[in-house]
Amino acid sequence: MLSIKNLHVSVGDKPILKGINLEIKPGEIHAIMGPNGSGKSTLSHILSGKSGYTVTDGSATYQGKDLLDMAPEIRAREGVFLAFQYPVEIPGVSNVYLLKAALNSIRKHHGQSEVDAMDFLTLVKGKVRLLDMDEKFLYRAVNEGFSGGEKKRNEILQMAILEPKLCILDETDSGLDIDALKIVSEGVNSLRSPDRSFVMVTHYQRLLDYIKPDFVHVLAHGQIVKSGGPELALELEEKGYSWLEDAEASA
């Protein structure tokens, strides 16, 4: 699905990622954990194509193609979905309009015709119910005036409708109360499938209580300093990040 090899990324002259290696196979869930400033967000941004970063070395290959060479919208149409840490408010563009534009872009990209209006509404309304959202959300401007929880739920709604192959969740748990966290997690869990992979970038263990990862990687100072199974997250919660950072410093 995704193969990251020796990835080096800078912002301006400042190196942020210093040689990331990561193999993600279809159906797997990988959690990327790490303290603030470790490069977690940079990793999700570089994978989704945000500008302002320079790749100085290494590669990221997605389904056999050079991911870093694609425009952000092409990545999205190829099935890469970034759930934003801070979803952007877009006044004047309704949710349903954006969903339709997005879905039709994907269909066009794959040589399919535009979605039928009735089929589209049936699909969207079904997903809205799944996420326990009010249908009125569809006709409101994208994220405008939404609470933190509503914004995150809206991200998952988009994901549910666009059916991506690779989902990158950037700090999805930040700003969520426990009820919203449960709903968002249930939404994500319902999307788990043998041919869909997830990368969850998070600071805290609590999201992993609800979405069980297959692998946990700890990012510190721009490198993956430790990888393991779900038990690693528990160990981190107990001990904090400092023991790994110390270990790295003495290595």
Added chain:
Amino acid sequence: MAVANSSQYLEAYADRFADLSEKSDSWLKQQRTEALAQFSATGFPKARDEEWRYTQLSALDKTLFLPAQQSASIAVDVEWLKNYQLADAWSIVLVDGFFSAELSVLDGLPAGFVVSSLTQALAEPASAALLTDKLNQAVNFDENGFVAFNSAYFADGVWVYIPAKQVLAKPIQIVHVATQSAVAINTRTVIVVSEQSEVQLIETFVGLEGAYVSVAVAEVFVGQNADVTLYKVQVESEKALHFGGTYVKQARDARFRHDNFALGGLLARSDVHTDLDQASECELNGLYLGVKRQHIDNHTCINHLKPHGISRELYKGVLDDKARGVFQGRVVVAEDAQKTDSQMNNRNLLLSNDAEADTKPQLEIYADDVKCGHGVTVGQLDEKSIFYLQSRCVDEETARNMLTFAFANEMVDKVKIKSLHDVILGQVLMRFPQEGIYKEWL
């Protein structure tokens, strides 16, 4: 090079003035004479006038625009006019500034309501009696040269009278159509809405291809506890000059809303002035779109004269190519106008490096217990929003178009009359790149 000045206009309009004076009752003749004296003294505004410093009036010096004449036959394609004339409204049509009975649709207007040619109204004793109290009462001849020019030389216009305690089922539309070139079209509209009535009005300005100047002054009297919404849709021809002034007097508890769509013309200036009495409310909305070399100028003045008034103002501008947009918004709170609540906003979106926005909000507050605020922005599209849309499969160009459209659409969405909303939406979409914007999804 200046080839025309106000004395040349005075000369060219001497016959017109004599003719109009002759047809006017003594009180109106007196007013025209005063207005003429004012125009003779000041001429058209100059760049040195603070209120006109951003408005380039050189086009008026280059061409002497002669008075528009009433055409013997109507050169207006009815099918074309349907793009602007609403089917679900009463409409009165002026062609080159003169009432056209053929094009107007006024059947079934309830008894007591009047929508008519101003000239005809002045010729009838009953309406003339009402007009003596209203005509020229919301304007000052020394406001600016265009008001004086218009007051001296208007040949026709519209008279709207709404009796008390009435709600009109359909809106009233005033359609100004320009068919000639190198002429000045001078119209005066007087709208009286009596106490406790509610009405929606639309002023539409549209032209064929000509280079003409449209000088349109409207006076609006909103009676006690009455509610008036006035939409202005300015889609003049690409070569036209438009100088429009809307002067409003709000009685106690009166509500007035003005939605101003300034889309057409090479040089278009719109002034909206309103005086608020005790506890009256006004809402001024505006959208100006400039492309190519358009210059679009919007000036507003909200006068809070008495306590407890509320005013809300939002003007948005989108400027592309070499277009220039000007917003000058003034809010005056008189010493007596305690507890005034006023908010003014102006937001501009620049789509090209050569586009320009000038914005000048002015608050003049003489009372000490008020809540007044203002905010202005001039900026470009938000890069974060563009990336968000890209990450949702939308290509960059479409994302830019979507965001530009969304910025403008906030104002279009405020239009409550469906047929009018659709006309304006079409006009907005026509003026901007719409690759990837699907009207049918909106």
